[in-house]
Amino acid sequence: MRTPRTIALLRTTGAATAAALSIGLLAACGGGGGSGGDTRTITYWASNQGADLSVDRRVLAPEIARFEQQTGIKVKWEVVPWTDLLKRILGAATSGQGPDVLNIGNTWSASLQATGALREWDDAAFARIGGRDRFLPSALGSTGAQGKPPAAVPLYSLAYGLYYNKKRFAEAGIKKPPATWAELVEAGRKLTGGGRYGLAVEGANNAENAHHAFVFALQHGGGFFDSAGRPTLDSPQAVAGVKQYVDFMATHRIAAPGNAEYVQNETIRDVATGKAAMMLWQAGGRGLQERGMKPGDYGVAPVPVQSGAPGTGANVNSMVAGINIAVFRNTRNLDGAMKFVAFMTGDAEQKALNTAYGSLPPVRSVGADPAFNTPELAVLRRTLAESAAPLPQVPNESQFEELVGTAMKKLFADAAAGRPVTEESVRRRLTEAQQQMPK
Known part of the structure; x- marks a missing residue:
């Protein structure tokens, strides 16, 4: 996860964090969130991938504008610093009031899955974004607890x-x-x-x-x-x-x-x-x-x-690092949220975004592009393939x-x-x- 940069993902003790997760199990099943029922709008929390937030805004703005032009769906989006991201996600899980789509550190997948706040990706959901087989197995290995459908899908791979x-x-x-x-x-x-x-x-x-x-x-x-x-x-x-x-x-x-x-x-x-x-x-x-x-x-x-x-x-x-993209369970615009995930994980956006951030595409077809075979990325790719281990996907x-x-x-x-x-x-x-x- 760039992976992950944070002062304090939560400013609570571990016991309080566990309580927030437990509350989320209940709260994520009720209430409203996301776009508030407007089927022509979605909300998106992006993670900070660039040297500062202004870099992310510069990278993402034209890509999101392209999605809006293609679909007619308006995206209300913000870049959330790593110092705040997990705290805000857990707050959304507790209240049931969250974005439609959000980025998460891949190491958090099982923890957030345990709250019930994220929609799981079964075969039908994967079919809407081109199928599970589009993604590298190593990236899919950090998307949720073993034996359960993934709670998110890979967006950027890192080592x-x-x-x-x-x-x-x-x-x-x-x-x-x-x-x-x-x-x-x-x-x-x-x-x-x-x-x-x-x-x-x-x-x-x-x-x-x-x-x-x-x-x-x-x-x-x-x-x-x-x-x-x-x-x-x-x-x-x-x-x-x-x-x-x-x-x-x-x-x-x-x-x-x-x-x-x-x-x-x-x-x-x-x-x-x-x-x-x-x-x-x-x-x-x-x-x-x-x-x-x-x-x-x-x-x-x-x-x-x-x-x-x-x-x-x-x-x-x-560790097997990376960023996943997830859909909040309480979204009121599931169709728009799924279209946005399909867009962000599509070949064209995977090439554009991972090139901009210097990360590795978790989508097989894009990762084979010569643009991702620089000396730096060759080292990172070899690390992911041969000497990286995923953090345990436990709650x-x-x-x-x-x-x-x-x-x-x-x-x-x-x-x-x-x-x-x-x-x-x-x-x-x-x-x-x-x-x-x-x-």
């Missing part, structure tokens, strides 16, 4: 890569991007000094924190959920993974203390300006270009692993992101303030998160 400033690498005499975390720390130390740092992280971005925690825990041989989908947020592997990530600031000091307050796209700015040399990011090239870099100014490599090369098991180096996944992300935010704050981040302090924060997870 993490290691982005680096080539000029900074050349200045430090670094010939190639690091392939292991030990190599990244070594390179980071060479790149840190004089007010500049080796790595930029978004320490106050809960979703980013949780995504990296998930990957690091897998690389340590474990995860945040067991095989039955039960949360294990303070497992030894989770503790080891979170500590390794926070240690980029706390121990190795290759990330600036100020990164503890970074929440949305500051890493892109720092790499583009040379203040930082590296970042772990989803489809970051377009954002770097929007900040003034040319394609030749930055490189993209697979996210490092502990040892060896990216792959499966302990060598997973990305309390969104609470995991919020609670673990918040725990890591506090650990980064400790690191920035010079307070020690130890195995015990990491375990304590994760145990607090575990205790707040729904039973």
Whole structure:
């Protein structure tokens, strides 16, 4: 999900989040929402995919105008920041008053499905947008709980890569991007000094924190959920993974203390300006270009692993990231909503939108287009195909992101303030998160 950028997807505790989800199960079955019964109008909540909201407005405006011209259906739309999106969706689920169509982070699919707020996509619904087989299986794997019809359909596919400033690498005499975390720390130390740092992280971005925690825990041989989908947020592997990530600031000091307050796209700015040399990011090239870099100014490599090369098991180096598009159950213009989803997932729009955002099309026919075979996208495509793992599609996944992300935010704050981040302090924060997870 760009995937996902957020300060706090909810400003409540995990228990309150669970309560909101539970209420949504009831509220989503009644009440009105969406276009308010006007069959010539729909409402749409888009997610922030560009370097800032103005980029999204510039990208989406002509495409939505094209849909309006083709169908005669008016779209009332807004771009919702990741800092607010999940909170607003859960509020809509609780009240029954939501948009007709909305973007969601693909990792939230099962959590939002459990509220009953989203319409599920059975075979008849898929037939209205060209069929299920148009989409890549990896993208469909993050659209809802196993054994149930999807709660959304894929819109943009993403994966993490290691982005680096080539000029900074050349200045430090670094010939190639690091392939292991030990190599990244070594390179980071060479790149840190004089007010500049080796790595930029978004320490106050809960979703980013949780995504990296998930990957690091897998690389340590474990995860945040067991095989039955039960949360294990303070497992030894989770503790080891979170500590390794926070240690980029706390121990190795290759990330600036100020990164503890970074929440949305500051890493892109720092790499583009040379203040930082590296970042772990989803489809970051377009954002770097929007900040003034040319394609030749930055490189993209697979996210490092502990040892060896990216792959499966302990060598997973990305979550399966992406954005899905969903229809609110309480829509009063289902026909218009379905036509809009068909438009947004159609071949022409998939090429236009994913080109604009530097993401990968989840539609098979479009993904084969040479436009999506750039050096950057080739790395991301290979990652999705060979070394990415989906976050568990379980009802309390969104609470995991919020609670673990918040725990890591506090650990980064400790690191920035010079307070020690130890195995015990990491375990304590994760145990607090575990205790707040729904039973």
